[in-house]
Amino acid sequence: DTGVSQNPRHKITKRGQNVTFRCDPISEHNRLYWYRQTLGQGPEFLTYFQNEAQLEKSRLLSDRFSAERPKGSFSTLEIQRTEQGDSAMYLCASSPSGSFEAFFGQGTRLTVV
């Protein structure tokens, strides 16, 4: 499959624990985005990478959230000290160089109990 791949698909964690999600973009896509979506709403932007550089980060993102894209390939999103309000679907998307057409993965659904 050559689409965007996200792992895990589902994660249940206790409040206060740290979680990490992984996103593998479409091969050779240099743009990578993270979004968060809660039930009944459109996605909210979290952060954007162009190659390995994090060029944009939402002000909504607290300092408990961090994202990396070492070597400009896969990306990880870490949430520290999770809270119930972090429960959401976390979506990753990628775009090729020269285009901003976004292709999304299936998402990681996080439930904080």
Place this chain on the structure above:
Amino acid sequence: KQEVTQIPAALSVPEGENLVLNCSFTDSAIYNLQWFRQDPGKGLTSLLLIQSSQREQTSGRLNASLDKSSGRSTLYIAASQPGDSATYLCAVRWHSNYQLIWGAGTKLIIKP
């Protein structure tokens, strides 16, 4: 403020009907607009991308139009089928940033 609005929030129509979904946006200086489909609990599937210089795009039974001056886009679905039931989301990218700004979606139900 750059915002995207989709009305109605939900729509139910009989199978076979043609239908139109609406998307409106503030600030006409868009870079592009993308329509997506989302099935319950799933990720987003890109349906159509319209660049700011284009007026419409077509793919199969889907046609998306763009009118920047009025801040509107429509997604036309011809000869609707039960398999078209899903939430349809509109997302806009403006020249000033990299992110997509999203509407809340229209939940479409096609009744057999």
